[in-house]
Amino acid sequence: MQGSGLRFNIQDREPKQGKECSMEVEIMALCDAATESGGKLNILGAFDRINARQFPAVHSHCAVTVRMRFDRNEEGQHQVRLNFVDADGKSVMPPLEGKIGIKFPGNVHSVCANMILNMNRIKFDQEGQYAIDLTVDGRHEKSLPVNVIYIPGKKGNEGKQ
Secondary structure, eight states, X not given: OTTOOOOXXXXXXXXXXXXXXXXXXXXXXXXXXXXXXXXXXXXXXXXSEEEESSSSEEEEEEEXXXXXXXXXXXXXXXXXXXXXXXXTSXXXXXXXXXXXXXXXXXXXXXXXXXXXXXXXXXXXXXXXXXXXEEEETTEEEEEEEEEEEEOOSOSSOTTOO
């Protein structure tokens, strides 16, 4: 896949009250673009629908953003996997896998890890329901639905919202 990249950043926060510690996905979005600066995740143009005037359709560019919170007992390496699938569970593109190292500065009780995955030229063979599945350490954490919809009309605007 062309132009893909993962970036991670860690940020601290206050401890959870009255809740057992476990990793949680705070944000997961499909968007036009995203950046990360100083622990801040900046998301531009979040969407869940791709319009297409013909199939196969190619969406020129988008990004998946994920912000996960880890508690102190989860310090260390974690395996992360993103898989973009169609309604039958067939991968639209090769799954993306990587490791993130969670470290705790000072006396904080939890940290956040931001991920930005840039994707170019994603091909959709047909209209329908798709999903982006997030797995952390072999455990499914979240699915993000993506609807690819046929919009009749003039050709040449494939992939635009």
